[in-house]
Structures are given as structure tokens and as C-alpha cells.
Amino acid sequence: MGRAVGGGCCGMDAEDGDQGGTHGTAADLIGAQGWVLLIGLVVGTYSSVFTAAPVAIRLHHRFPRGKPSRRA
Numbered sequence: 001m002g003r004a005v006g007g008g009c010c011g012m013d014a015e016d017g018d019q020g021g022t023h024g025t026a027a028d029l030i031g032a033q034g035w036v037l038l039i040g041l042v043v044g045t046y047s048s049v050f051t052a053a054p055v056a057i058r059l060h061h062r063f064p065r066g067k068p069s070r071r072a
Contacts, residue, residue, distance in 0.1 A: 024032075
């Protein structure tokens with residue numbers, strides 16, 4: 001008898017249980033997600049520092065802090 005091809009859901013082969021796609025293991029997926037989170041953390045930090053610093057400098061120049069006046 002012939003071999004069954006594509007007998008199941010998601011590309012599963014009926015005889016040997018081989019997956020048709022190139023799906024990674026759970027460890028591969030977690031590792032990939034970890035890299036994505038790390039890259040997001042670095043880009044977010046870079047963005048925050050180089051966006052907030054000029055704003056803080058402008059605010060400091062616009063509203064300088066002097067010595068508070070003492071009223072008797």
C-alpha cells in the first residue's frame with residue numbers, strides 16, 4: 001500500500017509524525033523572544049536618554065533655578 005501524505009492538521013504526516021513546516025522547539029522560541037526583548041530594551045533606553053536629555057536641558061535654560069528669595 002502507498003504512503004499517506006499530508007494526512008493531518010498543520011502538515012503532519014500520517015505515518016511518521018514528521019511536521020511539514022520548519023517550526024522550532026519551545027527553547028528556540030523562548031530564546032528568540034529573549035533577543036527581541038533585549039533589543040527592545042536597548043532601543044527604548046537609547047531613545048529615552050537622547051529624547052529626554054535635550055528636553056531637560058531646554059527646560060533648565062527656560063526656567064533657571066535661582067536662590068529662593070527670603071521674605072521677612
